[in-house]
Amino acid sequence: MEIKVRYFGQLQEITGVKEASFTLPFDTIGSLRAHLITIYPDLKNINFKIAQDNKIDSDLSDLNGTLIDLLPPFSGG
Amino acid sequence: MEIKVRYFGQLQEITGVKEASFTLPFDTIGSLRAHLITIYPDLKNINFKIAQDNKIDSDLSDLNGTLIDLLPPFSGG
Amino acid sequence: MKDKIKNIFVEGAISPSKIAESIAHHQSKTEIGAHNIFLGQVRADQIDKKKVSAIEYTAQIDIANQVCHEIREAAFSKYDLSCMHIYHSLGKVYSGEICFFVFVSSAHRTPVFDSLTEIVNDIKAKLPIFGKEFFEDQSHQWKVNQ
């Protein structure tokens, strides 16, 4: 299964990427997070939430969505 | 000494008067209040504050101002 | 001190465009990050099958402005505010129209939230302003604040 990963806000600067596709299997959101940190070690320095299919989800949740969003700290308002 | 007494809001309706002058001596604000209630008994049915020379004052205070205002309950805003 | 006391009273309703103007005036004050505005609007309350069509406001203006000045000074010394604007109508204001406008601004949101509630409550409680509620049949009653 292919997943699309989108990077928001300053995560685009850290990774140099706006979005990317992955075909690797990840069992949980946490395992995707760990993989991304191996690719982009600077991600370790920032808190980010992960959403799948437009819902923010926990690292312990199964990864079964196809649209994955990486969300840095919120600063609206 | 002449004092001017002004009636505000519904007190104008109760007394039928907007303002009046008194030359009687009153030692305290409370004694003026008592006098006004003898003239207009319906004033007993309403809470009103009394100001002298543009300051709301207590019934125990000496009456030494020349401008006396009778203020019914406030309802601004 | 006397000359620093502002007159909060305006004749008739406060228009939305006046409010917009007041907001726009703050765009040059770039240290401001948060505005909070309270607006009082005349309600068409139904009382015994009669509907309020307007409120006519009168006031002891000198005392009201003096007390409002004290409320303003107290808020400035208690909260970190950039500015504060207060207006209240005199005369007839029809239902649906705005009769009361309080506008506070600060660098951050906490001072504006905390101060606005306090200022509005104080003004309602302490200013000698009197509202005469007119019904559609021209009868009336005197407004009582909750």
Next chain:
Amino acid sequence: MKDKIKNIFVEGAISPSKIAESIAHHQSKTEIGAHNIFLGQVRADQIDKKKVSAIEYTAQIDIANQVCHEIREAAFSKYDLSCMHIYHSLGKVYSGEICFFVFVSSAHRTPVFDSLTEIVNDIKAKLPIFGKEFFEDQSHQWKVNQ
């Protein structure tokens, strides 16, 4: 339910005249007695001798609108409100301009005061919106909410 979710986002700054329009729309709602409005304005913060000249906002729009919908529904069920309007800017908003507008109305003042603070705090904490602060020399940093 999906079609009831409103889009809170507008491109660029929110103008004072848009706010006035929104206020004016409520004059026909004569059960309303109190409005409370929060406005977020872009501050020209000074950081290490550099001044913020604008903030560029981006968002995960689908999630932001969904979460805002939940905040809105929670406020309507908790407080006795007549209406609620929420707008947030996307794209560049210059210092002194308004980027955030929350407007609540009720018959009385207590519900608008209590709900507005909660809604504004929730939106700032829970909506995936990202502010990029541009300095006058075109360098930038990422905004962090206090």
